[in-house]
Amino acid sequence: MKKRWNNGLSSSLTRECADYFRERPVFDRLLRGFREKYMSYGSFSGTVTVRNLSEEDIEDLEGFFQKNFHGQKSVSISAARFEKALKNSRFDGCQPKEILEQYFGEEMAGKKELQKEEEQKWFLELEHAKRSCIGTLAQQWVDELIQKKSETSLYLAKRYRESGKNIEEVRALLHLGIRILNAFPYHQEKTEYLAVFAAMMTGNPHAFDDGMKDGQFLRLLAEWDTAHRGLNVEKSELFPALQKQRIYLAVGILRDDVSNCVMLSGIRAWNRNGEVHAGMEGFRDEGDPVQVPLAVLAGWERVECPAQEIYIVENPSVYAMLCGTWRGRKACMCMNGQPRLSAVMMLDLLKKAESKVYYAGDFDPEGMLIAQKIRHYYKGEMEYWHMSAKDYEKSRSQERISERRLKMLDRIEDTELVELADAIRKEGVAGYQESIWEVYLDGVDPCEAYRKCFCSRYSVGVKL
Template identity: 50%
Template sequence: MNESEQEELEKIKKECLAYFGQSPVWKKVLRGFREKYSSYGRFGGKVVLKNLKSQDIEELEGFFGKSFHGQKSVTVSAEKFRQALEVSRYKNMTPEWLLENFFEEPLLGKQEQKLLRQQEKERIWENFRKSYEGMPIETVEESLKNIVKDSENREVTEWERLLRLGAEMYNHLPYRQSEKLYLAVFAAMLTGNPHAFDNGTADGNFLYQIIQMDMESRSIKIEASEIFPAYKRQKSYLMAGIMLDDISNYAMLYQVQAVKKDGSIHQGMAGFAREQHIVQVPLAVISEWELLRCSQDEIYIVENPSVFAVLCGKEKEKNTRRAYMCMNGQPRLAGLMVLELLAKSGTKVYYAGDLDPEGILIAQKLSRYYKGEFHYWHMETEDYEKCKSEEVISPKRMKILERITDDRLKPVVERIKAYGTAGYQEMLMEETK
């Protein structure tokens, strides 16, 4: 082929691509045949075109030299398409050439695609292993590979992204540097986006898998709690050095002594006890303690911060050393960890909560959770008589009382059902002594 003929051929090629690119109907036809090629490994099969417009019909009629008048659906076979192309101005262009150049990518059958995909994954995996040689992830890289399971509809680039993200998560878990970071700070550090690992997001769920993988490698096991379902997740993050923003990250204590993991007394807590001051302790500090001790091996826990403040004030006036804690409503991780540390020293717990459906359910949950001696405090029927309010409990809230199975609470539950109103701790200020 001389230079002139080559130039003419190149001109026809451009015209061919321009022709099939001028109408949306050809894109549908060619996309259909490309999908068929992927399945069969050859140019074959049929493409069904539906909901055709009059302009689409005209395009098809012009190319195939056949009337499709009045049809809303047309079936185009590979054989008919090849024949029409061979008698057109573009007879030197094969259907295979057209598909490759129209979509600007090579034609591959499924087996060829799988082979190339596997080869690409092997290349990525080898590069990944070299990149993280000598780092913490190296010891669990096969476990990471199992977590980042591949699927045909996942792009290889996404598979590689997850491998590398998982490695970065694992290598930089804050506990490795004896640090504790909020989840948003950790996310921003790795990705630049503080919300990248939020609960419910794909990468957030992935981080939890990485944390579980790390804990397994350290032989750390946290039992799931039926009483407080979120506990396992929250505690797992904390063991990795990550604090979640969606939980209360402190506990309010009075006259409580803390023993650190090295066996020494926490001087800060000792100082607050000497000064007879309330102390609000961050979760990060609580996680460094081994156990908690209280005078006479007992502590009085209340639900309401106002009641807590008044009780602690009375203790200071009397110059006595009774220990108190404020649970501050629904138990959070900080409060639950304090209970675990109190149980280690054999501390008896006396708990007082609001005498309404939610308050009584919290009390029952804490009683079941505590691994030691637990008593209800000012949660008897006579207490309810003194503190009942005019607030009527809705039928929906009353149904919560059906979940109360502790015999110690049943008498007050029956009294609440009879009156249908709530009782609050604040109205027992003079009684809680």
């Protein structure tokens, strides 16, 4: 912000000169032009053009510059001409910079000078902030801000401009960053929900939601923290939306944990302290499936499947039939549509355990693309399970697939899925797992399988 000009420091002649120009409106446009030049170059220089002149404007300009402008609609005045006219007038001795300051009531400073003042002001803010966090992780972040090595430097500068260069607002943001870095839940080896963490830091549980300014700030801080610790949060072209969740999880923050879960059966799991997960052990012993939230899954170090095999299906109803039939003798997992972070993390654990994956999905463009993504992502051994053209023939429905959706099949590149994609493209209808659920039961009588299905066993009013 420009400093207000102290009238008491200007000479009476300079004040008289400024009043002279105020009485003649054409000089307001001229002096505003020279003020802009001064701010750009840091000196009284350049040329200003004044347009759409009236006869009265022409007379006032001719009176000061002692030059004939008769008949002109625009006049260009250089800084040199202005200074020469000033010297030849009764205002000789007045300095152009002081006239501008008196006229506009503010100190004149060039952009470079203003930028230098702002940089010095920001440096002092950073030094003050550093003293408040000596010996903490945040001190290293502030040090990088001082050295202009942190990506958040650009973000803070952007917020400073957006605030109308309100230093107090950015100061508050700086101290918020310090509190966040030192309060990330992973420091206490725990996790916290995003809304709870936001309320703790700001008093507003929605402050870090997607689309909020401080939400972007939180992500930058989480990225800085993980990079500082040398954690490589890999980008995934197959599941790009999950990278942000991985970064947040790395600092102990859970996003959408209630719906971010995976359904499992027949799995043994070990926590990071090396102990068997008692809850999973109990469900495995009972032969029951369980829905595992991301918060629990994040604490697992490794998993184990019977015979080192697991059967993954897309739909919950087929999953229920398999769980009821196998009762934990075989491992089973439900993807339930597009993979969430919990499902992807489970795939990572299965790869670590060198488990073989059998995957079965729906016979439509979306289902096939999910299958292909999982095949490309999973670096261990994997086979498609009952996803052939013959299986599709048995599963076909009457639901037509739109041309737009059929076009999605052009993205199928897996050679084991090409024949199936051609069949779907030819028939133009979707096929569903539920229509052929018997083929997944390995010869078990369908009625007996339904009787054993956990959703049937625990239905209200049903006696088995």
